Each structure stands twice: as structure tokens, then as C-alpha cells.
Amino acid sequence: MSIKKIHHVAYRCRDARETVEFYQNILDMNFMLVFAESQVPSTKEPNPYMHVFLDAGMGNVLAFFELPDSPEMGRDTNTPEWVQHIAFEVADMEALLDYKTKVEAAGIEVLGPIDHSLFKSIYFYDPNGHRLELAVNTPISQEKMEKIQSLAPAMLEEWDRTKLPPRHTGWLHEKELGSN
Template identity: 60%
Template structure:
């Protein structure tokens, strides 16, 4: 089997609506699908959730789960903060600098890295 592409990558979020609005407002990524269920389809387990899918362009999907009945999420204390990140590619340096400025205008301060920029925020 040769994988053709990644359908989506999913993360957990605290608030699906707030997360979707953040990505649309700051990165122009549109919400394309919401799924709300009371049970997990693969296990039948009772565990209400909201699963959202955000268009990241060129067939890429970024997804999030809101899990309202589960304990609050945290970070893996054994994994350094700098290793867990999402890297997004834009079309040009001008687009990158414009995005950086929009984020700074919204109070989100970028952290420079070697050849790119990453932003530290919790949507």
C-alpha cells in the first residue's frame, strides 16, 4: 500500500466553535464539516463529542475534537514544548510577512525559528 495523501490530522481542542473561528479569522481557513455524536462510532462507547474539519488548502484538512465530558486536556510533561507544533506553508515571503503582521495585530506574538516563523497560541 502506498499512501496517496493524508486525509486529515486531528487534535483536541477546548471549544470547537472558538477554534474554527480562530483559524478562519487569523489564517483564512474555512470550516467545512462538523460532526456531533453521542457515541464513538468505532467502539460504541458513550462519549459525546464535536468533530470539526477545517480546510487547510490543496486537499489538506485540519481536524479537531471537542470532548466536553472528558477531563481537561494537558500537555505531555515528558515532551518539550518546542517539539509539538503545526507547520503551515504559504505561497511567498510576502504572504508570510502579511500573516505575521495580522497575527501581531491580533496580539499573537510570533516566535522566530531558523528559516521560518512559528506562532505560539492556544486556539
């Protein structure tokens, strides 16, 4: 038994139409389908909703629920806003910079590109306040990648004991943070 892949991820939105138009016009996603009911199929709870699905490319599906009878949506105030985000991969650096220009032209503030060594990213928010990341992988040797992967268990173990960031891969953000 094993997981084949993520089928879809779903988030709440303030306005289904505005959300679909944002992802179509800004991120070039296709609007796939919609479910709408007066009650929740899994719980039978009365709660009208619009559930929209967008094609995020290569079999990846991004979905949103508009819940008009629920209290206004907010974000998790116990978690810094940079933590929870949706990251999409783009083809190359040119595409990343083209998206940055497109997003800024729509009047949306963009942070980056940020160099994470393994990839470079830009960050911005959708109309619902969800933080989005567009990322392009950067070339890295197989040897370096294997080294990073081999360090993961030891880093997790050290973090679990100390709750201090292990420095095994501190070089990854040297360009952005300097040497810590």
C-alpha cells in the same frame, strides 16, 4: 499498495467555536464540516464530541475534537513544547511576514522568522496551546537538496549509535546558531 496522502490530522481543542473562528480569522481556513455524536463510532464508547474540519488548502484537512465530558486538556509534559507542532506552508516571504503582522495584531506572540536554510518560519500558539509554524520554502539547488537527502541514512545511523547530533548538515542552521 501505497499511501495516497494524509486524509486529515485531528487534535483536541478546548472550544470548537473558538478554534474554528481562530483558524478562519487568523489563518484564512474555510470551515468545511462537522460530526457530532454521543458515542464514538469506532469503539461505541459513550463520549459526546464535536469534530470540526477545516480546509488547510490543497486537499489538506485539519480537524479538532471538543470533548466536553473529558478532563481538561493539557499538553504532553514529557515532551518540550517546541517539538510537537503543526506546520503550514505559505506562498512566499511576503505572505509569511503578512501573517506575522496579522497574528501579532490579534495579540498573539510570534517567534521568528527563523532561518532553517531550506525554509524560513514563524511560530505561535493557537487558543488550545498547539504550536503552529508557518513556513516558506527558500531556493536551494537541486544538487544541495540531493546531497542532503543522500546524507539522511548515514545521519540516522550515527544518531542511532551515539544519540549525538551528526554534523553532516550543520550548515543548515549556521545563520541561527553559528557554527557548532
